Amino acid sequence: MVTLKDIAAEAGVSIMTVSNVINGNHSKVSKKTIEKIEKIIQKYNYVPNLTARSLTAKSSKIIGVIVPIKGSFNNLFKDPYISELFGIIQNVVRENGYYLMVRSVKDVSDISALLKNWNMDGAIFLMPDYDNLIYSILKENKLPMVFLDSYSKIDNIISVGINDYKGGYIATRYLINNGHRKILFAGPCHKDGVPIPQIIKRLEGYKDALLESNIEFNESLIVDVEPNYEVGINLGRSICNKEFDVTAVFTTADIMGIGIIEGAKLNGKIVPNDLSVIGFDNLLPSVYVTPKLTTISQDIESKATKAVNLLIEYIEKGSVSNNKITLDVELVERQSVGQLSNLK
Amino acid sequence: MVTLKDIAAEAGVSIMTVSNVINGNHSKVSKKTIEKIEKIIQKYNYVPNLTARSLTAKSSKIIGVIVPIKGSFNNLFKDPYISELFGIIQNVVRENGYYLMVRSVKDVSDISALLKNWNMDGAIFLMPDYDNLIYSILKENKLPMVFLDSYSKIDNIISVGINDYKGGYIATRYLINNGHRKILFAGPCHKDGVPIPQIIKRLEGYKDALLESNIEFNESLIVDVEPNYEVGINLGRSICNKEFDVTAVFTTADIMGIGIIEGAKLNGKIVPNDLSVIGFDNLLPSVYVTPKLTTISQDIESKATKAVNLLIEYIEKGSVSNNKITLDVELVERQSVGQLSNLK
DNA sequence: CTGAAAGCGCTTACAG
DNA sequence: CTGAAAGCGCTTACAG
Known part of the structure; x- marks a missing residue:
């Protein structure tokens, strides 16, 4: 050498x-x-030799991307949302002359060890799973960090998220505008017993849209489940079996929406004729399914880019012009929602 | 600190x-x-501090994952094959006590710089895009490397791939067994003018299956295109417009198969009634589409695991029991292939 | 069982 | 414009 x-x-x-x-x-x-x-x-x-340089320079040029180890779902990158987000982060990190180390971790001590081990310049937390741990993460680690989709109450953490409330609101509003009044809400409101704020916000939007149209909120129409294809299928079947008296579903993940469509189909019902479904995220598969899934789109590219830019701004300037970015969401109309009048 | x-x-x-x-x-x-x-x-x-340790120890504990920068498709991680593979690699790397640095690179000098910069213990090349560069990569970098899906002629490189020939053969065989004799082959046989060996192998399997059934090979039924959804849609339309006289398509990527189904639909034709389609990879979206895509499945989990294990074996022992692993593939029958007799 | 010394490949003040 | 010295946080022989 x-x-x-x-x-x-x-x-x-x-x-x-x-x-x-x-x-x-x-x-x-x-x-x-x-x-x-x-x-x-x-x-x-x-x-x-950058390991030598990072020993003397104040900077290692390494940015860490932290993802949770999920018990049930051991390959998080199968989730198109995560992988698309990650791919863009990778690009932006590289274009800025930094290096990217990824690692799935299970707890705060894992995180701290990783960050200290490599003397990282900064870290991005891809999922808000650590929200209840942010306090201890911040306490143990004094380096620039960006938290995606966090609703942590802790001041002045840097976070990039989306307008979840609005997402829930416009999705529900759209269903109501199409004549629906019995609308199921399906998403992971809680995980291991603790509420997931991001989903709770969407739920609030849902509730407010109902309220606005004088539709009584019905607790039994909230299905608190992990959002994946299989769960969606089961839910689709249950709905068709009249276990829920609804004409439409708002689900917090496209994949689950796709499952619901499939589950309905398996029970002889057709979306959107017999049931309307609206998803969330606007991932690629939402276009592959029949009918194409109407969904709430978030701008993943912008989210990833802003997260990295913010982090690097903080690394290089020691401060950040705006530590809380909330991105807009919008409705993408496709084919999975029908007019209720057409249902009968 | x-x-x-x-x-x-x-x-x-x-x-x-x-x-x-x-x-x-x-x-x-x-x-x-x-x-x-x-x-x-x-x-x-x-x-x-691992940067200090890697300066003195012979080992940095960093494994690099190298992906190409694609001009047209700037986020490779949108490809479910790549992201699923990557996710498993990440897990296995971590479980073995190594750290993962990912980076997209454009040429050999990018690669060499990266590997030297961090004094990496090893590297995995996720795509065979560098096959024609392997000689110079090996010349400039003396560290353990694993090449996925490589058909490089260079001896004793470590590679993990799949039986592409068999994949092409059994896919075509299956179509023939269903009565098809006019079968389109669609895939990226070349890239920037140079042949992609992996696809050429599948093409050979296709040819041999035809030969075996005394079906004359027809050069004009080879469509040499980049495999993505949009290209698939256009191809599906073309086929329905009688630009090709075929009853079935074998395509080298699920995503393109999904596009073909959509393109046919847009032109009023239904898969599998009017046209049969078979894909490759068995990615999640192949289940989401209607009809569900019949495809050739490869074991991505096993591929990723073996690649990392092989690399680590080489890093730690200085040699490897088997430097060339070819994984089996199999047909996954779903709904996108019909009996030709039913077509008329 | 314990430690003093040298060195890994760099950068950071500082002196000229 | 150029360089000698010290040091970053470790590990590797080696001596006791």
């Missing part, structure tokens, strides 16, 4: 002159020397 | 005694000292 020392020896200069050239401190070195050194660097394809 | 030095000072021992305790060289330290030191380590939640 070629080191600074080798380059310096061959150029007949000191190590730190080479270091200055590499770091672009060209004002400190004569043109002649610069050229000579650059030639040698090229000749050997020299690149600096 | 707490360092070895701090721990040593508080324990009243030398730095290297603490180092021995941390590294589990317990034979070299007295029980008393071990206990004392471990208590202090716990007290401060000390974890070693």
Whole structure:
């Protein structure tokens, strides 16, 4: 392996002159020397050892992406939302000259160990699963961090999220506008007994839309389940079996919406003729299914880009112009919602 | 930040005694000292600085995952195949005590820089896009590497792939068994003018299956296209517009199969009644589409696991029991292929 | 069982 | 414009 020392020896200069050239401190070195050194660097394809650099420099140039270890769902990247988000984060991190280390972790001590181990410059938490742990995370780790979709009450944490309330509201509003009054809400309101704020917000939007139209809120129409395809299928079947007296479903994940459509189909019912379904996220599969899923879209690209930019701003400037970004959501009309009048 | 030095000072021992305790060289330290030191380590939640360690130890514990920068498709992780594969790799890397750095790169010098920058212990190349560059990659970088789906002719590189030939063969065989004799082959046989061996192998399987049934191979039934949803839609339309005289399509990617189904639908034709389609990969969306896509499945979990295990075996033992693993593929019968007799 | 010394490949003040 | 020295936080022989 070629080191600074080798380059310096061959150029007949000191190590730190080479270091200055590499770091672009060209004002400190004569043109002649610069050229000579650059030639040698090229000749050997020299690149600096960044583990050595991060030992002396204040910065490691490593950004950590933290994802939870899920018991039931051991490969989080199967989730198209996560993988799309991650892919963009990767791109933006690279374009800014940083390096990306990913790791799934199970608790705060895992997180702290990881961040300290590599002396990371910053970290992005992809999911809000750690919201109740943020206090201890912040206490143990003094580095720039961005939390996605967090509703943590802790002040001045940096977070990028979406307008979940509005998402719940416009989805429900849309169903009501199509004549529906008996609307099921299906999503993971709680996880391991603790509420998931993001989903609760969507639920609030749902409730307010009902209220506005003088539709009484009915607790029994809230189905608190983990959102996946299989659960969706079962739910779709249950609905068709009249276990719920509803004409429409708002579900907090496209994948579950796709499952509901399938479950209904398995029981001989057709969406949107017999049942309307609206999803959330606007992931690619929502276009593949028949009928194409009407859904609430969030701008994942923007979310990922802003998260990284915010983090890097904080890393490099020590402060951030705006520590709380809430992105807009919008309704994407497709084919899975029907007019209730057509139902009868 | 707490360092070895701090721990040593508080324990009243030398730095290297603490180092021995941390590294589990317990034979070299007295029980008393071990206990004392471990208590202090716990007290401060000390974890070693791995950038420092990797400077002295022969090992950095970093494994690189290399993905290509695609011009047209800037977020590779939108591809469910890549993201599922990646997620499993991440898990297995972590479970083995290594750390994962991902990066998209555009050429050999990018790759070499990355690997040298971090003094990586090993690297996994997720896609065979670099096959024609492997020689120069190997020349510039002397570290353990695993190439997925490579058909490089270079001996003794470590690779994990699937039986592409068989995949092409059984897919085509299945269509023939269902009475089809005019079968389109759609996939990216070439990229930027150079053949993609993986797809060529599937094409060979296709040809041999035809040959076996005395069906003449027809060059004009090979559609050499990038496999994505939009291309699939256009292809589906073209087929229904009689631009190709076929009754079935074998496509090398599920996503394109899903597009073909959609394209046919847009032109008023129904799969499998009017056209049969078979895909490749058995990704989740193949179940979401209507009709559910019949496809060739590969075991992504096994692929990812073997790739990491092989890499780590090589890193830790300096050699590998088997440097070329080819995984089996199988047909997954669903609903997108019909009997030709039913077509008329 | 314990430790002093050297060194990994860099950068950061500082002196000239 | 150039360089000698110290140090980042570890590990590796080696000596006792």
